[in-house]
Amino acid sequence: MKYTYILLGFIFFISEATVAQHKGNYNQQELENVVSRKNISGFGNAQIYNPVVQQQLNLALQPSTTLTVDLKALKNVEATSFTAVFSLSQIGETAEETNDLVNGRIDAVKTLLISEGISEKDIVIDVISFVPVYDIEIEKKIFSTKYNEVPKGFELQQNIHIRFTKTSQFKAILTACAKNEIYNLVKVDYFIENIAEIYNELQNGLIKLINEKKEYYKLLGFDLNNYDVALADNKYCFFPKDFYQSYQAFNSISFEAIKKKKGLTTAKKQTSYYYEALSFSDYDLVLNPAILEPVIQVGMDIKLIYTPKPIEKIEPIVKTEIKSIYYVVSPDGNIDIKQLNTN
Known part of the structure; x- marks a missing residue:
């Protein structure tokens, strides 16, 4: 007997925005930025983020008397400290019992x-709410039924903020929270202390590139001193939470269907996450380009537009020379003509 086996492969990719390196449960943009992508052969299961752009080598250049200098600089910076936020809730029959359970x-x-090795001053408690909890009590009468809210206890919600300086410490933080039934990781924030120095470093790098551009144009015969300049600049800072992507990728292959000659048995679709840093393709200067772990990306852009100064019109100099002639009349009636030198 000849059996024909049909292999059904389903590959799904769902792209969505997530929150941080140590991804928490809080995902505000998850429902807003969902993008489906088709599978691309040869690229594995992960979605293609920043897809390859077809190179157009025969672009026609458009000469212009206006010179444009558009430069971008980027630096990958490791965080100097992190803050993990965990959320926990506790219920109890009395306020004192609830508070004691949380404090424990x-x-x-x-x-x-x-x-x-984490200091106690690096652990901060943020109280979110402390409210009574009500239950519904049914009161039945002959001709009616009433539903009354009756207080049954209290609910206390708090956030724990934990600051640490090494990513290796995060494993111990997760273990400590899990042992005490605290599982809700909200987010992890990144911080850097010397942001001004980083911007200054990028600025110096851009100035160096601008001077190199000026020398290049000078060699081509353009003296930028004869140009008016218009300038615009910008600086920004991106955190890892802005660049986490997620996808679902699997092949639904049922060996049970082969053995038992039954239909396909679907598997649970697990969502995977990965960090995709900002691409360097559009940048003229990249400091610390090789990264091993998610980093803070600090950038600065500058754009200069040089336009030729208007040619000054030289007005001709007109010199007016006036020669004066005087007539002198003597008492006897004679007229004497004299010309005075007024120079």
Whole structure:
């Protein structure tokens, strides 16, 4: 007997914005920026982010008397510190019981983290809410039924802010929180202390590139001193949470269907996440280009437009020379003509 087996492959890619290097559960943009992509053979299962652009080598240049200098600089900066935010909630029959239960969990987390080298001053508690919890009590009468809200206890919600300086410490933070039933990681924020120095470094790099451009134009016969200049610049800072992508990729292959000659059994679709840094293709200067872990990307752009100065019109100099002639009449009636030198 000859059997024909049909292999069904399904590959799905869903692109969405996420939150941070240590991705938390908070994902505000997940439902807003969902982009489906088709599978591209030869590129693996991950989505193609920043796809390859077809090179157009025969672009026609358009000469112009206006010179444009458009430069971009970027630096990849490792964070000097991180802040992880965890959310926890606790319920109890009384306010005192609820508060004691929460404090017990938090104190246990602090004890574990201090043993890992994290200072107690780097752990901050943010109280979100402390409200009573109500239940519905049904009151039945002969001709009617009433539903009354009755207080049953209290609910306390808090956030734990934990600051650390090394990514290797995050494993200990997760372990400490999980041991005390704190699983909701909201986000991880990145911080750098010397942002002004970084912008100054990028500025110096751009100035060097501008001077090289000026020398290049000078060799071509353009003296930029004879040009008027218009300028625009911009600076920005991107954090890893802006560049996390997610996808779902799998091949639904059912060996059970082959053995038992049954239909396809679908597998659970797990969402995977990866960090995709800002591409360097559009930048003229990149500092610290090789990165191993997610980094903060600090950039600066500048654009200069040089236009020729208007030619000054030389007005001709007109010199007016006036020669004066005087007539002198003597008492006897004689007229004497004299010309005075007025120079």
